[in-house]
Amino acid sequence: MVYVAGIIVLLFSLAVEARIGDSSESSLCTETKECLLFNLTCTGEEYEVRQYETTKWVSAEVESVFMEVAINRAFWKLFKYIQGENDAGMKIEMTAPVLMKTQDSTSIWKSSAYTVSFLLPSIFQHSQSPPLPTDSSVYFSTMPDMKVYVKSYGGWLFGLTSRMKSRSLRQSLDAVDASYTKGFHYDVGYDSPTKMRDRHNEVWYIVEGEPVCPAAAE
Numbered sequence: 001m002v003y004v005a006g007i008i009v010l011l012f013s014l015a016v017e018a019r020i021g022d023s024s025e026s027s028l029c030t031e032t033k034e035c036l037l038f039n040l041t042c043t044g045e046e047y048e049v050r051q052y053e054t055t056k057w058v059s060a061e062v063e064s065v066f067m068e069v070a071i072n073r074a075f076w077k078l079f080k081y082i083q084g085e086n087d088a089g090m091k092i093e094m095t096a097p098v099l100m101k102t103q104d105s106t107s108i109w110k111s112s113a114y115t116v117s118f119l120l121p122s123i124f125q126h127s128q129s130p131p132l133p134t135d136s137s138v139y140f141s142t143m144p145d146m147k148v149y150v151k152s153y154g155g156w157l158f159g160l161t162s163r164m165k166s167r168s169l170r171q172s173l174d175a176v177d178a179s180y181t182k183g184f185h186y187d188v189g190y191d192s193p194t195k196m197r198d199r200h201n202e203v204w205y206i207v208e209g210e211p212v213c214p215a216a217a218e
C-alpha cells in the first residue's frame with residue numbers, strides 16, 4: 001500500500017511539475033532532492049541570462065542593520081515551518097536554492113528589510129496546498145516567470161560579499177546598457193553552511209525588457 005502510494009506520488013509529481021526537478025538535472029543543487037530549474041538564454045564571462053517559470057515559495061521577512069542577523073532569523077522561521085511547525089505537523093523536504101531579497105542600500109549602517117524564501121517542493125507547486133504556517137510572520141509567495149541576470153561565485157555569502165557582487169553585476173550590466181529592476185537584488189544560496197568545498201552562490205537582477213547578452217567568454 002505504501003509502495004503504491006509512493007509510485008502514485010512519484011508519477012503525479014512528474015506529471016504536474018517540470019519547473020522544479022530532480023537535483024540530478026542541475027549541477028548546482030548537490031544537497032537536496034529537488035532543485036529549481038531554468039532555461040539558459042545566454043552566457044558569457046561577466047554574467048548569464050536565465051529564464052525561470054512561475055514558482056511558489058514560503059517566505060519570511062526580517063529587518064536588521066546586519067544582513068547576517070536578518071537572514072539567520074528569517075531562515076530559522078522557515079526551517080521550523082518545514083520541520084513541522086504548520087497546521088498539519090508535516091515535515092517538508094528542503095529544496096534548493098534559498099532566495100534572499102536584499103535592498104541595494106547605500107549606507108552600511110542603515111536598517112533594511114531582508115526576505116528569505118524556501119522553494120516549496122514540486123507536490124505543492126500546483127496540485128496540493130502546502131500546510132499553513134503556525135507562525136503568522138511566515139507566508140506563501142509567488143515568483144512570477146521572469147528572466148534574470150546572474151553572476152555566480154564561490155565561498156560563503158555575507159553582507160559584504162552581497163554588496164560587492166551585486167555592485168560588480170550592476171557595473172557589468174550598466175556597461176552594456178542592460179535594463180534591470182533597480183533598488184534590490186536576489187542573493188541566492190545553494191549549499192548548507194557545513195559544506196566546505198565547491199560552494200556555489202549567485203546574485204540576480206531581474207531583466208526589464210529584452211535581455212542584453214554578455215560578451216562571449218574567451
Ligand SMILES: *[C@@H]1O[C@H](CO)[C@@H](O)[C@H](O)[C@H]1NC(C)=O
Nearest residue numbers: 018019037038039051052053
Ligand atoms: C524551458 O523551455 C522549454 C521549451 O520552451 C519549456 O517547455 C520549459 O518549460 C522551460 N523551462 C523553464 C524552467 O523555463
